[in-house]
Amino acid sequence: MTTAGSILQGGLPGYILVAMLLLLIGLATVLCRRSVLVQFMGVELMLNAANVALVAFARFRGGDVQGTVFYLFIIAVAACEAAVGLALVVGLYRHRQSTDTDRADALKQ
Amino acid sequence: MFLTFALITLAGAVALVFQRNLVVAGLCLVLSFAGVAGLFLLLGNPVAAALQVIVYSGAIVVLLLFVIMLLNEHREEPALRPRPLQRWLSVLVTVAMGAGAVRLVFHSALLRGLDRGGPPVPMALDRLGVALFRDHLVAFEAAGLLLLAAMVGAVSLVKRDL
Numbered sequence: 001m002t003t004a005g006s007i008l009q010g011g012l013p014g015y016i017l018v019a020m021l022l023l024l025i026g027l028a029t030v031l032c033r034r035s036v037l038v039q040f041m042g043v044e045l046m047l048n049a050a051n052v053a054l055v056a057f058a059r060f061r062g063g064d065v066q067g068t069v070f071y072l073f074i075i076a077v078a079a080c081e082a083a084v085g086l087a088l089v090v091g092l093y094r095h096r097q098s099t100d101t102d103r104a105d106a107l108k109q
Numbered sequence: 110m111f112l113t114f115a116l117i118t119l120a121g122a123v124a125l126v127f128q129r130n131l132v133v134a135g136l137c138l139v140l141s142f143a144g145v146a147g148l149f150l151l152l153g154n155p156v157a158a159a160l161q162v163i164v165y166s167g168a169i170v171v172l173l174l175f176v177i178m179l180l181n182e183h184r185e186e187p188a189l190r191p192r193p194l195q196r197w198l199s200v201l202v203t204v205a206m207g208a209g210a211v212r213l214v215f216h217s218a219l220l221r222g223l224d225r226g227g228p229p230v231p232m233a234l235d236r237l238g239v240a241l242f243r244d245h246l247v248a249f250e251a252a253g254l255l256l257l258a259a260m261v262g263a264v265s266l267v268k269r270d271l
Binding site: 003004006007008009010011012013014015016017018020021022024025026027028029031032033034035037038040041042044045048051052055056057058059060061062063065066068069071072073075076077078079080081082083084086087088089090091093098099100102103 | 110111112115118119122123125126131134135138141142145148149151152153154156157160161164165168169172173176177179180185186188189190196199200202203206207210211213214215217220221223224225229230231232236237240241244245248252255256258259260262263264266267
């Protein structure tokens with residue numbers, strides 16, 4: 001079966017392609033947008049791309065359980081990152097009345 | 110079915126890049142996460158799909174939307190100065206890496222070798238529990254400690270006078 005046919009029928013290359021494109025869209029969000037909240041959403045997208053790749057590889061290894069275990073740990077770390085990251089955003093907004101990264105490019109106020 | 114969920118995922122992500130309103134951007138993120146949950150279902154992993162809906166499009170996005178509404182700032186501020194070079198450079202880098210990713214997937218013999226068909230084996234919760242609590246118990250406890258530390262850190266960061 002060709003790669004294109006495999007992608008159309010939901011084979012492994014299709015999932016890997018979706019994961020890679022999701023990672024790149026997340027990267028584009030972080031690079032192009034100025035609001036730190038939207039950049040945070042981009043980071044979440046990149047974490048999700050890793051999850052898609054993990055679960056897809058696990059399924060094509062015959063339902064390997066390790067992929068889902070790693071997915072659980074990634075979710076735990078993502079929850080920590082969300083809590084601390086959003087607390088930092090709230091702190092930044094209190095200091096500068098802005099969530100724009102261009103307006104917060106120095107440690108000193 | 111795969112194409113539907115893949116397109117939902119990627120469309121939500123692309124809409125997030127171009128959306129100016131922060132609340133609508135958060136809802137685009139929910140769309141993308143829902144597409145990923147559908148992909149997990151197609152991969153025969155209902156556990157991961159349920160966790161995706163509960164933790165990502167439930168908890169994390171709700172927290173994010175609460176912070177957006179708390180900050181009382183629903184759209185991006187006008188740029189202090191235009192940065193055309195950086196903007197075009199980032200677009201160029203992303204497009205180049207995207208082309209590289211497509212080329213990689215289409216030409217990788219290794220990936221094609223891993224692509225064995227057959228119906229997916231559904232992920233059973235008991236197998237996951239055994240693997241988690243027998244083989245990864247230390248990592249599980251460490252994750253619990255990490256969550257506690259993050260919670261304490263978030264509270265101490267946000268609280269004005271501790």
